[in-house]
Amino acid sequence: MTLSITHTPVYCTDLDEALAFYTQRLGFEVREDVPMGPDMRWLTIQAPGDPHELLLSAVDHHIPPADREIMREIVAKGDLAVFIQVHDLDKTFESLRAAGTEILQEPVDQPYGVRDAAVRDPSGNHLRLSQPLAAQG
Amino acid sequence: MVYGPGMAVSELAHLRRARDLMDREYARPLDVPAMARAALMSPSLFARRFREIYGETPYSYLQARRVERAMSLLRHGGRSVTDVCMAVGFTSLGSFSSTFTRLVGEPPSVYKARDHSRLAPVPPCMTRAWARPGWIAEPCRIGEAMPAGRA
Numbered sequence: 001m002t003l004s005i006t007h008t009p010v011y012c013t014d015l016d017e018a019l020a021f022y023t024q025r026l027g028f029e030v031r032e033d034v035p036m037g038p039d040m041r042w043l044t045i046q047a048p049g050d051p052h053e054l055l056l057s058a059v060d061h062h063i064p065p066a067d068r069e070i071m072r073e074i075v076a077k078g079d080l081a082v083f084i085q086v087h088d089l090d091k092t093f094e095s096l097r098a099a100g101t102e103i104l105q106e107p108v109d110q111p112y113g114v115r116d117a118a119v120r121d122p123s124g125n126h127l128r129l130s131q132p133l134a135a136q137g
Numbered sequence: 138m139v140y141g142p143g144m145a146v147s148e149l150a151h152l153r154r155a156r157d158l159m160d161r162e163y164a165r166p167l168d169v170p171a172m173a174r175a176a177l178m179s180p181s182l183f184a185r186r187f188r189e190i191y192g193e194t195p196y197s198y199l200q201a202r203r204v205e206r207a208m209s210l211l212r213h214g215g216r217s218v219t220d221v222c223m224a225v226g227f228t229s230l231g232s233f234s235s236t237f238t239r240l241v242g243e244p245p246s247v248y249k250a251r252d253h254s255r256l257a258p259v260p261p262c263m264t265r266a267w268a269r270p271g272w273i274a275e276p277c278r279i280g281e282a283m284p285a286g287r288a
Contacts, residue, residue, distance in 0.1 A: 076149035111213045124153055
């Protein structure tokens with residue numbers, strides 16, 4: 001059996017803010033943006049050349065009403081994370097910083113073979129960026 | 138769930154930023170007034186709110202962060218306990234040793250001497266969260282530090 005991951009949800013407190021962040025600051029592209037009434041929007045993005053989609057999920061849309069307040073708090077408290085590999089970590093990081101992104105960790109070579117850094121997306125998700133050390137020039 | 142009256146997303150975000158400040162700048166001398174400024178709150182309101190949403194005081198979060206960083210440095214070897222103590226923001230070896238021992242369950246030198254190879258395949262930010270004192274209910278032995286046969 002061949003398996004692959006197609007969609008990974010990223011919970012956001014504001015979809016438009018999230019969309020602007022992931023497309024303008026990181027270079028993701030919109031794959032699907034389908035309004036489905038006042039309470040639902042199917043919004044997926046992907047990195048150029050990567051079939052794996054991130055499903056930008058509003059905390060108000062994609063989970064049952066009873067759990068929305070809890071989900072909003074979990075996201076805003078900063079307890080969730082997204083992991084992304086980038087081609088040039090330092091360049092990406094500097095452009096994120098220049099755009100005013102909240103910084104969690106400066107780029108650093110890790111003993112386990114990657115250079116990584118961390119920022120917050122506008123909702124508060126911990127966005128972990130890494131680059132394999134071997135790929136550096 | 139309501140954490141006190143009117144805990145809006147913006148207020149949660151301010152508290153998160155103060156916590157991020159500790160995660161980022163743990164090696165600096167940080168105190169509650171400095172953290173409260175990052176959260177745009179008075180020190181007393183900040184301390185109360187922080188505890189409401191993160192379940193511990195800002196000071197205890199900061200100490201745990203420092204100890205968790207110390208654990209990482211000790212695992213990856215090459216540095217003395219004294220070096221590590223200073224690198225993570227403690228100012229005295231005595232308070233480092235006693236805080237470390239209280240949170241981890243054994244002194245830094247004993248922790249450093251262990252074989253930590255079991256953790257090698259785990260992404261470090263998971264190790265960090267998992268190893269973080271206070272993350273789990275038990276003292277932070279995270280399996281690897283358990284006596285052989287108990288893990």
